Amino acid sequence: MADPVSHPVTAAYDRIVAEGRIKDDAAQRTVLPALDRLVAAVARAPAAGKPGGLLGRIFGAAAKPPPGPVARGVYLWGGVGRGKSMLMDLVVEAAPIEKKRRVHFHEFMQEVQSGLNDARLRGDADAVRPVAETIAASTRLLCFDEMQITDIADAMIVGRLFQLLFEKGVTVVTTSNRVPEDLYKNGLNRQLFLPFIALIRERMQVIRLDSDRDHRQGRAAGGQVWFTPEDGDRRTTLDEIWAELTGAAPARPRALEIRGRSVTIPAAHDRVARADFYDLCGRPLGPADYLAIADAFDALIIDDIPWLGPANYDMAKRFVTLVDALYEAKVRLYASAAAEPDRLYPEGRGAFEFERTASRLNEMQAADWAAP
Known part of the structure; x- marks a missing residue:
């Protein structure tokens, strides 16, 4: 020593x-x-x-x-x-x-x-x-x-x-x-x-720092990243993922300044963030906001994505925009949701359009998806 x-x-x-x-x-x-x-x-x-x-x-x-x-x-x-x-x-x-x-x-x-x-x-x-x-x-x-x-x-x-x-x-x-x-x-x-x-x-x-090892890929490499009610205590599991990604660092809010406005992410440490679905999609955020979030973080944990459909159509549209931003920026997504992506938006207005988002969410679960 x-x-x-x-x-x-x-x-x-x-x-x-x-x-x-x-x-x-x-x-x-x-x-x-x-x-x-x-x-x-x-x-x-x-x-x-x-x-x-x-x-x-x-x-x-x-x-x-x-x-x-x-x-x-x-x-x-x-x-x-x-x-x-x-x-x-x-x-x-x-x-x-x-x-x-x-x-x-x-x-x-x-x-x-x-x-x-x-x-x-x-x-x-x-x-x-x-x-x-x-x-x-x-x-x-x-x-x-x-x-x-x-x-x-x-x-x-x-x-x-x-x-x-x-x-x-x-x-x-x-x-x-x-x-x-x-x-x-x-x-x-x-x-x-x-x-x-x-x-x-x-x-x-x-x-x-010329390492060939991505230390954030420990869990991502082959580990589960999308959790449904069948997976047990999803919040505890995501707590464990947060601890692994951040070294058990305390979560603190972070404000992102976007075009003269401030968007607060409830929990962040370095380039890892965590928020409830309603924090991200229940507020009137737009593409610029989601692009800024995707640029600011390498990994995002989302808790409690609900069933989506005509009843929460505006929130579903925001979620689609968010996923597009995360996908393009190669942000590793960890989430708990009411169902697997293919069943998350079962019917009604917007269900057909959501198929593309479900496909992206499935692709983003691959072990090597976010690898450089």
Whole structure:
């Protein structure tokens, strides 16, 4: 077992492997030294305005960080399900400081935009600086999941925001499915975004997690994903699937900003979401909403899909649109329902059209359906 002082992230990784929570992965292990160096550097660095604390003295005197470069942050990228989020969670767990935060990138940027609006209302000439100062005052280690830039408003501010955060001593760890050069690819006025890519390369250690194993496919590979009353306690089964997909992480609501509106997903962790049928189809949501949901998550658990028919025709139509979005985005769907897809919409207006949706739902149950 690794020394938890000089190799804090590796020690945490060893522990969860020994507990059987994850399988040892050689590709993940290649990333651990860089994360160990980063956590050790964060622990030694004095908090703003202080010459150094007890934890810094312990780390500084008791152990030197593993050899190698120490960057102001780490940009960890790779395919879905490779364990990026899990490794970042270990960084948060291992960092022996209080001022640390883990947040989804989408949620983080919503908060930033809100802070910018407040600064502009106050008449601040430089709206980004007070936002960065507020973040830096409460956060020395900022970890956020799934960096992806799709909005021009975000693209135009992240460069200056990150520059200020780095200058104020904030250490950043982020995960992404994309190499930095592919961020905001083909976006409007992308040339204005290029300095941010250069900043990432300059101030963060860019690491590819090149695993050939999709850790989210453990249950999906050959496991049941669609559950009916004949399958017993379906909610408990879906609870177990949630635990497997998220590492038993707590479920928290997540708001998705879509064309100026906010759509809240009741339970989310990283790129896994869970909701009741009525949360998704009982509200007046449209194609843009379902496309945003499909883009935000790799796996979706839906509880209690009812019998469908003319009596709930509007909800059935929304469900059809949702399934189309999930299907096109290759989102793995887990669901409990009143019946198998072929019998879910037995008769009446819309039954014929639903046959295509039933076919897609059956196809989506295949073990290798969501495989890249």
